[in-house]
Amino acid sequence: MLNISPVIVWTVALSQLLTFGLTVWNLVMSGSRANAKQISDHADLLADHGGRIASLEQSLVALPAxxxxxxxxxxxxxxxxxxxxxxxxxxxxxxxxxxxxxxxxxxxxxxxxxxxx
Structure with a gap:
């Protein structure tokens, strides 16, 4: 008869290691995703500020010397x-x-x- 208990043990161990690896991966990458979102928000804000600064510069050019x-x-x-x-x-x-x-x-x-x- 075939003894499958070592296969089950290895499967459970591999499953646990894979779960642990995915958990660590998600923890590491969640900060990266949050940072990517924050960087994207900052890029949008910076583009908005660039437009506002350009309009202010145009207004200053029109002012008398x-x-x-x-x-x-x-x-x-x-x-x-x-x-x-x-x-x-x-x-x-x-x-x-x-x-x-x-x-x-x-x-x-x-x-x-x-x-x-």
């Missing part, structure tokens, strides 16, 4: 001076109109008083 801002400041200073001149001229004109109104009211008063005589 230091010299442009200096020219604008000088132009505003000149404009402010011209506005002061206009304001002074308007005040002078308003004073002339006020004086003319006084003269006109005096002439009107004189004419009204002399017209009654």
């Amino acid at each position: 230091k010299e442009d801002l200096h020219k604008l400041t000088l132009a505003l200073s000149d404009f402010r001076g011209e506005l002061r001149e206009i304001r002074a001229s308007q005040n002078a004109a308003a004073e002339m109109v006020r004086r003319q109104e006084i003269v006109i009211s005096r002439v009107e008063q004189y004419l009204l008083e002399n017209g009654k005589k």
Whole structure:
């Protein structure tokens, strides 16, 4: 008769070794899979940041330079001076109109008083 108990023992032992080997393999590779997922997420995030940085660089290119801002400041200073001149001229004109109104009211008063005589 054939004794199969050593075959069963070897089969069980081989099965246990294979199970142990697969468990170790899964433990080792699970970290690798998690890292691969994390690296993939970081690559996507980095690509997104690259696009955002490119758009910021384009925005910075469109901003005025230091010299442009200096020219604008000088132009505003000149404009402010011209506005002061206009304001002074308007005040002078308003004073002339006020004086003319006084003269006109005096002439009107004189004419009204002399017209009654």
